[in-house]
Amino acid sequence: MTGVALNDISVAFDGVPALQNVSLSVDESEFFTLVGPSGCGKTTLLRTIAGFEEPEAGTVEIGENVAGVPPEDRNVGVVFQDYALFPHMTVRENVAYGLRYRRPPEGVDAEERAENLLDLVDMGDMSDRNPEELSGGQQQRIALARALAPRPNVLLLDEPLSALDARLRERLRVVIRDIQQELSITTIYVTHDQEEALAISDRVAVINDGQVEQVGLPERIYREPATRFVAEFVGDNNLLDGEVVSTDPPRVDVTTRSTNGGKRTGHGKSTGDGETVISVPQLPAGADRVTLSIRPEAITLGNGTAPVALSATVDAAEFMGDAYRVHCAWQGYSLLVRAAASEAPSGAITLGFDPTDVTVLENG
């Protein structure tokens, strides 16, 4: 087993940059996820690791520098979004294909190895079928078995679940995680689904616009987003624009948004209700304008005794089963609150939160 290191990778297509100076390091046996919106470059990054794209600059290390090593000699297993099972071969032949080029372990023939892998993904009785006869979920399992059969050093999965329906997706991601743990294989997983990324990964890298925004444990990514993009992309969130009014103690004046979408600073004290100054745990050094991020679940409804209390009105409440997602209007912002109430809140309400739950982000 080996880890993967990406050093300063840049990739461009016809002069248009797809990835810029990406550096990442994936540990041995780690389940590492690249998450980001479509077109952010995460699939390109995966294809660069697999050897399908050559970086313009930077190096890929899979145990050693693999510059110029073609995909067939990198010993990586790849599961594609559309599975790419060979339609002219049976399930068994598909799984055994890689064993033509990479020998199975001592004392095991290709056939046996293929059957073992099919058993591992619970598809043992499908080996004589044609891939096209199988459901999407079954094809996905077989694609996983095929990628694992030649015992790759690294497993790469490119949106393996995105073609499946929500329930199946949740079930199969557990299967993938279990198999990864059982084989303790270094795995790089690409998805646009931030929830999926948080659920199954050891560590997550958030990619945006060809660059890495943040790398870290799922909990850290969620609770301490490093950039405005991460705060917005991962999970539901409320972002408030603010201006630093003092650094000791750290205090931020929240900028009021005019209803026509423009911004007005809170300096207009003469207008009366415009000013909301919040004491925050800490400020980024030298920052002047900042963004405050507060998770919906950190805000409580109707709590006038909270350290910060805002007077807002309810715009809409969506029933989620275990709670309501309440959209509130406050100072030109639309704030999202998660409320475990027994009936839908409405009208004028107070929103309360603790400033220690606020993450302050540098504007940039």
Next chain:
Amino acid sequence: MVRWAERAALPVAVAATLATMAVVFYYPVGTVLAEAVLVAGRPTAGPILDVLTDPFYTGVAHHLFANPLGVPGGILDWIASGFSAVSVGLFGFTAYQAGLSTVASVALGLPGAYVLARFEFRGLRTLRSLTILPFVLPSIMVAVGFVAMFGRTGLLNDFLGLFGVGPVNVLFTLPAIIIAHAFYNAPLVTRLVTTAWESVDRRQVESARAMGASPFQAFRDVVVPTLLPALLTAAVLTFIFTFMSFPIVLALGGLELATVEVWIYARVQSLDMTEAAALATIETALSLGLTYLYLRYEARQRSASGAGRSLPRTALVSGWKTLKDPLRLALLGYGLVVTLVFVGPLLSLLIESVTTPNGEFTTAYYEFLFAQQAATAVGTTRPLPAIVNSLVFGAGSLLLAVPMGIVVAVVATRGGRGSRVGEALLSAPLAVSGVIVGLGLLQTAVFGTVLFGYRFTAAGPLAIVFAHAAAAYPFVTRNVAPALGSLNSRFRDAARSLGASRLRALIEIELPLIAAAVIAGAAFAFAISIGEFDSTVLLAEGLDSYTMPVALERYIGNRSLGPNLGPATAMGTVLLFITGLSFVAIDRLGGRWEP
């Protein structure tokens, strides 16, 4: 070591394909063209100027090259003389007949596209696939079919004779050549325009109508802009093909109605190589220019995504009412013309091969073939060797053309600069006539090429295989490249990530998945080889390596059974049978034929 070799295999294959193209196409053709501009190793414009300034070749345009300054005065004199008749010369006549042939092909082909794209009837699919057939039919055989149909003792005059009319003489007139050209190219027009017509999204027409356009306005604003590029592409292609047409003109027109191509052949036969080369150079320059035009149009045409539903079809036949509807009556008339032009010659070929000039049944012509086979005289053209040669050359061409075609397809679908080079490589044989390729191979391969002090020669049969492969491989590429291009590239990626080299992925995964396209391309290549006449007739001269089309041409002149086409029609029937089999193979595998 093995992996190293596999990795090198594709670049080596590309290099080998380029080298083969150089040997079988570029060098021979270049040699012919060089002869026109090099005399005793020194560059000269002499031979080309000789042709350009000869009124026989360029007609009134020779003044342009002989005395450019006198042109304005000449035009004034011409106007003063009351627009007297102008001679257009050989090039003018060639362009004139190509223009007429193009008009005739469009006129004959366009209603067909209308019928195939907008109507529903039994046999629609069969009729559609039959539009491929003319393309694989050997042109010399079609020419014989036309003679059998329109000749003095042909089917048409036999038929007219029943009513005491005739005989009419169509042969050795321009209309015969033009109809025969329409036989070949009208299906091209039909097919290209039908495809475009079917790609019109009905929602676009419906949107136009919803916004207030009348049916005619919707047709003019939505449908016509889609059809026009396809029609222009087909017209330019038809012009190129008929400008360079050889066997049809040779058999149906002779030297009185000679085109440039036929004249080149005649110059070669009288061993006037320099003049032939000068003619070939001018002709190639003209056709390269036209091919460039064609490629421009073709590129503009590739847009239809296939999304959306095509226009609704109406039933072609609706009981007795069919005969009251003027549109359907007109289409019925069109159907009769189509039957006459397309079925007539082939049927005549079959009938004439078993009928005497007096209209009685006979097996004499087939007996003649057997007798020829048994004859011991030197120089006898025997049918069996012709058949065997055709099949052997066909197989040999496949061995060269299929790998070459696949390699070019792989390069062409990879995108980037390489694919444009591939496209150019692909198109060059289209723009160079078979006679010029044959002439070039005769001079380089058969007569030999001196290299490093050694003289390399290729025997006639090998040169013929070379020529056939050069003509046939673009058809392999045209079938394989689109299939390869639309194949999900993840299959290749998956194979490679599992350890297969690029070559292995191609052989084990990609080619099996597009096997139908490969086989259809191979069947096309085979049919092209079987029917090839232009270069074979030059290369097989005085050799025993004649093929079926060449034998057929020799039998046309064989008068041992009296002045009739009998032996040729018998040989033509054999040829029709064999090419018919290729057609079935192509059709079953869904071949493409748009060049």
